[in-house]
Structure formats: structure tokens, C-alpha cells
Amino acid sequence: MADGIVKDDLLLDTDERKALRESVAKLVGSYGRSYFQDVTKRGARPDELWKDLGDAGYLGVHLPEEYGGGGGGLTDLSIVIEETSAAGCPLFMLVISPAIAGSLLTAHASEAQKQTWLAGVADGTKRIAFAITEPDAGTNTHNITTTAHADGPDAWRIRGQKYWTSGIDDADAVIVVARGAEPDARGRHPISMFLVPTDAEGLSFQPIDSALQIPENQFTTFFDDVRVTRDDLIGEEGAGLRQVFAGLNPERVTAAAQANGIARFALAKAARYATDRVVWSTPIGAHQGVSHPLAKCFVEVQLARLMTMHAAKLTDEGADPAATGSASTVAKYAAGEAAAAAVDQAIQTHGGNGLSNEYGLSDLWFAARMFRTAPVSREMVLNHVAQHNLGLPKSY
The missing domain is CATH 1.10.540.10 (Acyl-CoA dehydrogenase/oxidase, N-terminal domain)
Structure with missing residues (x-):
């Protein structure tokens, strides 16, 4: 620090x-x-x-x-x-x-x-990218329309598009979550995952004009009859919705860890500035109007870090999937809220300097704010907690 x-x-x-x-x-x-x-x-x-x-x-x-x-x-x-x-x-x-x-x-x-x-x-x-999000599906993976159409006994043609595919321009392959062309007895299309080289014929992508100031670019990705074979299938055909959580839970935990790190960086910058910045012969950090908001952010970040490590530990121990999933989701929520608050307060502590890129905070704001929306939105986290942890009726 x-x-x-x-x-x-x-x-x-x-x-x-x-x-x-x-x-x-x-x-x-x-x-x-x-x-x-x-x-x-x-x-x-x-x-x-x-x-x-x-x-x-x-x-x-x-x-x-x-x-x-x-x-x-x-x-x-x-x-x-x-x-x-x-x-x-x-x-x-x-x-x-x-x-x-x-x-x-x-x-x-x-x-x-x-x-x-x-x-x-x-x-x-x-490097491997990951393509699951679609413009009209969002969190509802059952509603994706990117489809793997059978092309003989051991091959498929993938058609559709994905949204917010991060870093695919720098990846050697992308894991694509696609549905089967034929519905099952419940009317749902079974989900499968494929590992597709990014230079595959029919695969293309175009950048999204994003506010995120990070090296990884964001893309809309298009699949125009991209041919894959059984060698490209990850795991079991049609079992992708269950299998994908082997990646989604680690995503939530590590996204929480990243948010926690961003928050720690911001609070360290703010604490140093509030200690060094003297106005009317007094460091501004001596005033409770400056110190208390930062202290509150520190407490919230520490709680988020503890929940994140708890979720990671449950995963490593092979705990019950329901408990692991809930812990991962709660950790992401806590870290996202704490990071957004910490970066915002750090910017405020710096006054006008907080808006200068020289101080390394203003360009972090959208990255920190993103964790309130992704990898799962705060509203869907609250839906999950209400239903699975509080036993309340499903709201969606």
C-alpha cells in the first residue's frame, strides 16, 4: 500500500x-x-x-x-x-x-x-476470452439466441452475436456459450460451451465505445456459421448451463478481489493526500469531515475482503455449490459497493486534484463503478439473496 x-x-x-x-x-x-x-x-x-x-x-x-x-x-x-x-x-x-x-x-x-x-x-x-452476454438476454442465460446448429454427427455451425466480450482482440481463443437448435421437453434449448480460435472463419468483432479506461477493449462479437467440432466442445453437450458456473463463481470472486484492490489503492492515495495536504496550518485529514468518510470506506472494504476470501475458501474446499454460489455473489456485491464508494470518496478528498489524471483516481471511477453492474448486477444479487437466503418468493 x-x-x-x-x-x-x-x-x-x-x-x-x-x-x-x-x-x-x-x-x-x-x-x-x-x-x-x-x-x-x-x-x-x-x-x-x-x-x-x-x-x-x-x-x-x-x-x-x-x-x-x-x-x-x-x-x-x-x-x-x-x-x-x-x-x-x-x-x-x-x-x-x-x-x-x-x-x-x-x-x-x-x-x-x-x-x-x-x-x-x-x-x-x-489468452482466452469468454463470450456469454447478449444484448437481449442479459443475466437470463436461458434466453440467449446464439445457436449451435448441427453440421453432421460431430460438428456444429455457430450463429449469433455476443456483447461486451472483453479482450477478444488480444485472445487466442474464446469460450462461447451457445444453445442447441432444438428445444428439450420443457421448451428450453440446452446450453453447450465451445472453445473457438479467434481466427476461425466467420468470427468477427467490432469495438464498443466504452467509458472504461483500461487496456482491455470491449467488443460485440459475431458468429457467422463458425464451424466447430466435438474436439472444440467443452465438457458435455447440453450441460453447459450447469458447467458454466465452474467459471462464473470464480469470476465473481476474482472480480470482487479486483474491486477490493482498486478500493485499497484509492484509500491509500486519499490517506496520503489527507495527511500531506495542509490548509490553514492543519492537515485536512485531521478534520472529521474528511477522516470519517474515509474510515467508513475502510471498514466496508475490509468486510468485503473478508467475504471475498471466505467465498474463495469455500470454493477451494469444494463446499456445497449453493453455499459457494451465494458467498461468491454476496462477495461481489459487497466489493462492488465498497469500491465505488472508496474511489468516489478518494476523489472527493483530493478536491479539484481528484479530477486530474496525474493523481491516478479519476480514470479509475468507471472501472470501480462497473462492479456494481458486472459480472452480475447488484439488483440480481439482491434477488438471489432474497430468494435463496431469506426464503422470500421469487420476484422475477
């Missing part, structure tokens, strides 16, 4: 995980916020940082050792992602390729797919 002014070591990490935090913070801190801002402003990619993270084993810290990973768990990856963000470099591709894709492939991919892809995901030489 910046200059060591903020004491946020309330988590009871093991010695090994404390060392992991410190080493990631040191590596990413050698790049720092200004590096991240410069890369983003130039429309470039943080390839040097990504390579260093891969070479150090941090991208695959949670993946099985037999496939080039570190043999750890989601807790370890969450630490990597949190510390990367706390150093001012919130790499969204960390959530997409190692967390979502890496976890999905570990849980459901064929042996050939694991051998082909996981080592590259672990060392950073291969």
Missing part, C-alpha cells in the same frame, strides 16, 4: 500467502499506476507486466501442476488479482483468462484441451 500509511493487513493469511501478497505487490509496484495509465492512454497492452506475472507463476497459481500451474486454489489467484489492483494496475484479463477460462477448462475440458491450453494460460503465452 502506498508509502505504508494504510494498515489494511486485517486478513489472517498464512505465511506462504503473506509472502505471495508481498511478492506480487513488489513486482507490480515496480510498474505502478503511471505505467498502467500510459499503456491505456496509448491504446497499447501491458505485455511486459503480463509476461512478468506469467514468468513468476502468478497467472496460473491456481491451476493444476500437471498442466503447468502452481497447484494452489482460487484463494491464491484472488490474492494475486487483489494485489495487482492495489498496486494501481487492475488487469481485467486476469479475471477473464486465468479465472474464468482456466477454471472452466480445469473442471470440464477434455484431456487434449487441457494439454493444449492450460500451460499457456498459466505462463501467459495464451
Whole structure:
């Protein structure tokens, strides 16, 4: 944390995980916020940082050792992602390729797919995007229209489009969630997942003009008769809706970790500024009107961090899926709310300087705010909690 002014070591990490935090913070801190801002402003990619993270084993810290990973768990990856963000470099591709894709492939991919892809995901030489969101489906995955039409006994043609596909321009492949062409007995179209090379014929994408100031671009992705075979199918045909949560729960946990890191970065900047900034012979941080809002944000961030680590621990222990899903969802909600509040308050603490990119906060606002909407909206989290944790009637 910046200059060591903020004491946020309330988590009871093991010695090994404390060392992991410190080493990631040191590596990413050698790049720092200004590096991240410069890369983003130039429309470039943080390839040097990504390579260093891969070479150090941090991208695959949670993946099985037999496939080039570190043999750890989601807790370890969450630490990597949190510390990367706390150093001012919130790499969204960390959530997409190692967390979502890496976890999905570990849980459901064929042996050939694991051998082909996981080592590259672990060392950073291969990146995998994830395409599930559609303009007219949103959170309701049952309502997706991207369809895999049978093309012989062991092949399909994928037709449709996806929305907000992050980083596909920098990915070697994309995991596509598609429905079957024929409905089942309930009238629903079974969901499957396919691993599609991004240079596949018929696959194209166009950028979305996004307010997010991050290196990863956002795209609408089009599938125009993209041919895939059974070798590209992830897991079991028609079981994708159940299998996809092997990636969605880690996504929510690691997104929460990223939000927590952003919040920690913002609070550290604010605490330092409020300590150094003197008005009428008094540091502004001595005034409760400045200190109390920051203290409140600190409390909320610590609670979010605890819930995030709890959700990661449940995942690593193979706990009941319902409990793991609820914990992951609640962690994402808590972290999203805490991050948005922390960044906003940090900007306010800086006064006019908070709007200057020089201070590294104003361009974080939309990234922090995003976590109230994605990867699952705060309203859908509240729907889930009301129904599954409070036992209230389903509202949608």
C-alpha cells in the first residue's frame, strides 16, 4: 500500500500467502499506476507486466501442476488479482483468462484441451476470452439466441452475436456459450460451451465505445456459421448451463478481489493526500469531515475482503455449490459497493486534484463503478439473496 500509511493487513493469511501478497505487490509496484495509465492512454497492452506475472507463476497459481500451474486454489489467484489492483494496475484479463477460462477448462475440458491450453494460460503465452452476454438476454442465460446448429454427427455451425466480450482482440481463443437448435421437453434449448480460435472463419468483432479506461477493449462479437467440432466442445453437450458456473463463481470472486484492490489503492492515495495536504496550518485529514468518510470506506472494504476470501475458501474446499454460489455473489456485491464508494470518496478528498489524471483516481471511477453492474448486477444479487437466503418468493 502506498508509502505504508494504510494498515489494511486485517486478513489472517498464512505465511506462504503473506509472502505471495508481498511478492506480487513488489513486482507490480515496480510498474505502478503511471505505467498502467500510459499503456491505456496509448491504446497499447501491458505485455511486459503480463509476461512478468506469467514468468513468476502468478497467472496460473491456481491451476493444476500437471498442466503447468502452481497447484494452489482460487484463494491464491484472488490474492494475486487483489494485489495487482492495489498496486494501481487492475488487469481485467486476469479475471477473464486465468479465472474464468482456466477454471472452466480445469473442471470440464477434455484431456487434449487441457494439454493444449492450460500451460499457456498459466505462463501467459495464451489468452482466452469468454463470450456469454447478449444484448437481449442479459443475466437470463436461458434466453440467449446464439445457436449451435448441427453440421453432421460431430460438428456444429455457430450463429449469433455476443456483447461486451472483453479482450477478444488480444485472445487466442474464446469460450462461447451457445444453445442447441432444438428445444428439450420443457421448451428450453440446452446450453453447450465451445472453445473457438479467434481466427476461425466467420468470427468477427467490432469495438464498443466504452467509458472504461483500461487496456482491455470491449467488443460485440459475431458468429457467422463458425464451424466447430466435438474436439472444440467443452465438457458435455447440453450441460453447459450447469458447467458454466465452474467459471462464473470464480469470476465473481476474482472480480470482487479486483474491486477490493482498486478500493485499497484509492484509500491509500486519499490517506496520503489527507495527511500531506495542509490548509490553514492543519492537515485536512485531521478534520472529521474528511477522516470519517474515509474510515467508513475502510471498514466496508475490509468486510468485503473478508467475504471475498471466505467465498474463495469455500470454493477451494469444494463446499456445497449453493453455499459457494451465494458467498461468491454476496462477495461481489459487497466489493462492488465498497469500491465505488472508496474511489468516489478518494476523489472527493483530493478536491479539484481528484479530477486530474496525474493523481491516478479519476480514470479509475468507471472501472470501480462497473462492479456494481458486472459480472452480475447488484439488483440480481439482491434477488438471489432474497430468494435463496431469506426464503422470500421469487420476484422475477
